[in-house]
Amino acid sequence: MLASAAGIGENHMHGILVAGSAVSLGMADRQASVLNDMDRFCDEALAEGSIYALLHRERDRLFPDEMFADLFSVKGRRSVPPSVVATVMVLQRLEGLSDREAVERYSFDVRWRYAAGVGSYDCGGWASFAHTVLVDFRARLAASSDPKRIFNVTVAAAGSAGLVGAKRVLDSTPLYDAVATMDTITLIRSAIRGLLKVADSVLETELRGLIGSGDDYASSAKPQIDWDDQAAREELIDSRARDGYAMLAHLDSQKLEAPVADAMKLLATVLGQDIEEGADGSFRIARRVAKDRVISTVDHEARHGHKTSARGFDGYKGSIAVDPDSEIITDTEVSAANAGDASVAADLIDDLIGSDHTGDGDSGDGDSGSKSDAPDLPGSAAKRTTKSKRTGGAKGARNSKGRRGGKVGAEIARTARAAARAANVRARRQRRRAGQTCPTVYGDAAYGSGGFLAHLAGAGIDNRCKTQPPVAPGGRYSKDQFYIDLDADTVTCPAGEEVSIRRNDSGDGIAYFEQACDTCPLRSDCTTAAGGRTVQVGRHEALLAEARAQAADPKWLDDYRATRPKVERKLAHLMRRRHGGRRARVRGRKKVGADFNLLAAAHNLARLAILGVRSDPGRTWATT
Numbered sequence: 182m183l184a185s186a187a188g189i190g191e192n193h194m195h196g197i198l199v200a201g202s203a204v205s206l207g208m209a210d211r212q213a214s215v216l217n218d219m220d221r222f223c224d225e226a227l228a229e230g231s232i233y234a235l236l237h238r239e240r241d242r243l244f245p246d247e248m249f250a251d252l253f254s255v256k257g258r259r260s261v262p263p264s265v266v267a268t269v270m271v272l273q274r275l276e277g278l279s280d281r282e283a284v285e286r287y288s289f290d291v292r293w294r295y296a297a298g299v300g301s302y303d304c305g306g307w308a309s310f311a312h313t314v315l316v317d318f319r320a321r322l323a324a325s326s327d328p329k330r331i332f333n334v335t336v337a338a339a340g341s342a343g344l345v346g347a348k349r350v351l352d353s354t355p356l357y358d359a360v361a362t363m364d365t366i367t368l369i370r371s372a373i374r375g376l377l378k379v380a381d382s383v384l385e386t387e388l389r390g391l392i393g394s395g396d397d398y399a400s401s402a403k404p405q406i407d408w409d410d411q412a413a414r415e416e417l418i419d420s421r422a423r424d425g426y427a428m429l430a431h432l433d434s435q436k437l438e439a440p441v442a443d444a445m446k447l448l449a450t451v452l453g454q455d456i457e458e459g460a461d462g463s464f465r466i467a468r469r470v471a472k473d474r475v476i477s478t479v480d481h482e483a484r485h486g487h488k489t490s491a492r493g494f495d496g497y498k499g500s501i502a503v504d505p506d507s508e509i510i511t512d513t514e515v516s517a518a519n520a521g522d523a524s525v526a527a528d529l530i531d532d533l534i535g536s537d538h539t540g541d542g543d544s545g546d547g548d549s550g551s552k553s554d555a556p557d558l559p560g561s562a563a564k565r566t567t568k569s570k571r572t573g574g575a576k577g578a579r580n581s582k583g584r585r586g587g588k589v590g591a592e593i594a595r596t597a598r599a600a601a602r603a604a605n606v607r608a609r610r611q612r613r614r615a616g617q618t619c620p621t622v623y624g625d626a627a628y629g630s631g632g633f634l635a636h637l638a639g640a641g642i643d644n645r646c647k648t649q650p651p652v653a654p655g656g657r658y659s660k661d662q663f664y665i666d667l668d669a670d671t672v673t674c675p676a677g678e679e680v681s682i683r684r685n686d687s688g689d690g691i692a693y694f695e696q697a698c699d700t701c702p703l704r705s706d707c708t709t710a711a712g713g714r715t716v717q718v719g720r721h722e723a724l725l726a727e728a729r730a731q732a733a734d735p736k737w738l739d740d741y742r743a744t745r746p747k748v749e750r751k752l753a754h755l756m757r758r759r760h761g762g763r764r765a766r767v768r769g770r771k772k773v774g775a776d777f778n779l780l781a782a783a784h785n786l787a788r789l790a791i792l793g794v795r796s797d798p799g800r801t802w803a804t805t
């Protein structure tokens with residue numbers, strides 16, 4: 182019955198969906214849904230605050246067909262109107278459906294048709310289309326200069342309606358990968374199979390000639406051996422590793438096509454991370470876990486990560502920035518599962534930072550960060566970064582070796598503090614002149630790294646990110662029980678020993694107490710290290726100390742507790758559907774990132790509907 186309905190045809194065939202094939206922009210018939218039974222029914226039956234009503238009312242304003250004109254050729258068969266496809270993609274992400282399920286819903290659910298503006302089946306709108314249209318559209322969008330355009334439209338509408346203020350709350354959530362995590366033998370065999378697959382027939386023959394294991398690498402199934410036999414397992418690893426190394430040696434210094442070079446690189450990575458050579462010359466599984474270990478050759482960007490020390494996962498991390506008042510998501514990022522949350526934090530808040538910002542954007546984990554913008558916050562406790570009382574008088578700085586080695590680094594740290602203090606003051610003054618509210622960023626302790634704090638301070642942004650208090654194993658003296666004098670660049674321990682900080686050229690440093698600890702009566706409460714206690718003093722030490730002091734203020738804490746949890750509720754909404762929510766449905770960071778961004782767009786539209794946002798004839802947005 183549907184086959185004869187209007188609209189089926191032009192894009193129902195898979196042949197036109199080859200990337201780069203000639204497809205011209207299809208335009209929606211804007212009269213298609215006027216005054217038909219289906220629309221009349223939906224007008225009455227659907228709540229004003231439903232996303233279907235919002236899309237029906239505002240679709241042509243949110244994402245008109247012309248907005249996607251750059252994705253299509255001037256000539257060629259007409260596409261399904263992009264406004265229709267975008268509507269289906271948004272609803273698909275909101276409901277966690279596969280492409281086939283989404284097209285089925287579009288074909289048979291009147292709410293979807295109402296939202297897409299195609300009206301009844303006799304109105305001349307698109308009755309249905311092939312699910313591959315969604316695949317093709319996603320690919321075109323991803324390859325375009327503005328792949329986030331659907332999401333950006335939702336943020337722009339919210340901003341125009343006055344729903345995006347100067348506060349942001351940041352958080353991340355695990356996104357499980359769409360592939361199986363591979364063990365070492367599967368990784369090696371899969372990488373070799375991948376290499377053989379992309380090699381041309383001549384190269385494949387050469388590579389196959391190097392195989393000494395007898396494995397034809399035709400099947401992805403594991404070789405049949407007695408897995409309880411350790412010798413058989415060891416022989417399996419050794420023989421496949423030798424095959425791999427023989428191929429790498431053959432390809433080394435050859436000029437290779439890009440796919441072969443990529444496959445060779447992946448094989449080298451897999452062998453390098455998981456295999457080591459024993460004393461007898463045999464290859465075996467390395468007794469260590471490589472940093473940034475590849476866990477699958479099918480999705481080689483997925484990583485093993487931890488949300489907490491007890492909870493690991495494989496895949497990616499999805500991070501969002503949310504306006505805590507309207508609960509609109511203002512940006513999204515996807516990183517590998519093992520990346521620190523702070524590594525994408527600067528990107529999440531770049532809309533808060535004017536072009537006058539002079540920060541360098543280094544917001545990595547740990548105590549690393551900006552060289553140029555490491556300001557002391559107003560009212561800073563920079564000069565005294567510990568709260569502890571000294572238990573003895575300073576005996577004069579020991580460790581002259583440290584002083585000699587650290588002069589340049591100490592000067593860098595001092596200069597950075599002064600320059601960044603000036604940047605912070607400048608940014609705040611410029612905001613005041615422009616009548617702008619000072620932005621505020623909230624985040625848990627994952628965002629309280631020195632680098633990110635420096636980034637915020639350099640941009641004149643108020644920090645509401647928690648910073649972990651220093652801890653020492655076994656309840657021994659923690660760092661805040663040492664007196665750190667940043668002007669003198671020295672550290673004094675609870676026993677009163679004072680040493681110079683040895684700084685590297687980046688300005689990060691370590692205080693070594695060395696022989697002073699040998700006879701110290703407090704040693705058992707301080708360190709078990711044979712070489713004596715060390716204290717790390719990063720270039721952002723003053724900022725970290727200030728952040729810890731701020732977090733002890735009850736007012737700061739009340740604001741933090743009232744605001745930050747809102748992002749967790751938003752993440753829970755995003756993860757409500759498993760398919761395309763917690764579990765990625767595509768492979769690779771770029772695709773997972775695009776999917777996550779579209780999910781955020783769908784939830785923003787649902788939020789705009791609830792908040793009663795609508796456009797007016799003057800083409801602005803407002804809440805009703």
Ligand code: SF4
Pocket residue numbers: 674675676677678694697698699701702703704707708713714
């Ligand atoms: S063990 Fe070393 S660092 Fe610790 S209190 Fe004694 S002298 Fe100071």
